Amino acid sequence: MLLPEDPAHAFVPYPAVPVPHAGGGPLAGLxxxxxxxxxxxxxxxxxxxxxxxxxxxxxxxxxxxxxxxxxxxxxxxxxxxxxxxxxxxxxxxxxxxxxxxxxxxxxxxxxxxxxxxxxxxxxxxxxxxxxxxxxxxxxxxxxxxxxxxxxxxxxxxxxxxxxxxxxxxxxxxxxxxxxxxxxxxxxxLGPDPAPLPRVVRLLRPDDVWHLLAPEARAALEPALARVEQALGEAAPCRVARDGFDTMYWNFRYIQGREAWVADGPMIDRHAPPLGPGVAERFEWSRRVTDAQFDGATDFRKAFSAQLSGLLGADGILVMPTMPDVAPLLSADESRLEDYRNAAIRMLCIAGLAGFPQVSMPLARRLGAPLSLSLLGPAGSDRSLVALVERIAG
The missing domain is CATH 3.90.1300.10 (Amidase signature (AS) domain)
Incomplete structure (x- = not known):
């Protein structure tokens, strides 16, 4: 770490080693x-x-x-x-x-x-x-x-x-x-290969919004109005394929199998003392079958094509980033796992499709931040950031 102190415990306390950087450039001063x-x-x-x-x-x-x-x-x-x-x-x-x-x-x-x-x-x-x-x-x-x-x-x-x-x-x-x-x-990111048009087609996936508790949905409504003021009224749509439980499990089968391929040999050889939650997820991942992984891969292809068809070249989903504000530090492991599982049902949309999603800090609830997201077609990343600039003003 090259800072004199870290009051947030954000940094790994490695010995400070300066890393050379250019004296000028587009990120100079940052x-x-x-x-x-x-x-x-x-x-x-x-x-x-x-x-x-x-x-x-x-x-x-x-x-x-x-x-x-x-x-x-x-x-x-x-x-x-x-x-x-x-x-x-x-x-x-x-x-x-x-x-x-x-x-x-x-x-x-x-x-x-x-x-x-x-x-x-x-x-x-x-x-x-x-x-x-x-x-x-x-x-x-x-x-x-x-x-x-x-x-x-x-x-x-x-x-x-x-x-x-x-x-x-x-x-x-x-x-x-x-x-x-x-x-x-x-x-x-650099420039988009096919930028979004100036006028986009804003879509509100009601099935995603219905995953929110009423209090979280109410907290995000003014943020949704702000986005609509900048980009136009959002038309209702639905995005889940065969329901969010199916989306969730297919995402987990892919993630779990690949996580075990990446880290399983090290875990089997060295038996590291994995922490709560992590140990259980790797043990579950060990047992993902070929049939589950292959089926999930087919599901991902079909879902990506479905979402691509919905968005076309100008469609943008406006949706909550997370189910609610962050749990308290005092929450136990069971509460955190329940929250994680609820969150994956929203978060797996971009993951399964491979599409970009930007999160904007536009709301608060219980004194804590709560965000709204824009999700666009593949390759629209920089255009989404430009939309964020318009919304943020």
């Missing part, structure tokens, strides 16, 4: 952090797991996306905590603790990009890299009151980054304001 899944020259990559950290060694090269930011003039200030092996969504790590939620200190930060969201929400850096497989940028963005993005799958390189589920993993980032969000997006 500082950034990287989730401890990305390689950074001079540092190990621990993945939130002491066993992985012990085997890491010091990296001699930075991940391509980290190097891109350095070459654009951004100053690296440290590596941030992640949930263990990125296989959680609450921000707690049994080995390294829980980073502080800068938007609601009495509540969990969300994960697995917990430290990155904590660092930005506590103003310890201007932006931070995270990864999003099942919601690991979008969840903490909503919980901590940040702008965040899950890009189109494959748009941002993930070389020299620890895998969880490669066909679902994406590289996203967090900022506190829309202007910085757009500035970083220019470097990380």
């Amino acid at each position: 500082s950034f952090a990287a989730k401890d899944l990305f390689d950074v020259a001079g540092y190990p990559t621990g993945g939130g797991c002491p066993t992985v950290l012990a085997m890491s060694g010091i990296k001699t090269n930075s991940a391509p996306i980290v190097q891109r930011l350095l070459d654009a003039g951004a100053r690296f200030v440290g590596k941030t905590h992640t949930d263990e092996l990125a296989f959680s969504m609450n921000g707690r790590n049994a080995h390294f603790g829980t980073p502080r939620n800068g938007g609601a200190p009495e509540r969990i930060p969300g994960g697995s990009s917990s430290g990155s969201a904590s660092a930005v929400s506590n103003a310890l850096c201007d932006f931070a890299l995270g990864t999003d497989t099942g919601g690991s940028v979008r969840a903490p963005a909503s919980h901590c009151g940040l702008f965040g993005i899950r890009p189109t799958h494959g748009r941002v390189p993930l070389e020299a980054c620890l895998d969880l589920s490669p066909s679902l993993d994406t590289c996203g980032f967090f900022t506190r304001d829309a202007g910085t969000f757009a500035r970083v997006a220019d470097v990380i």
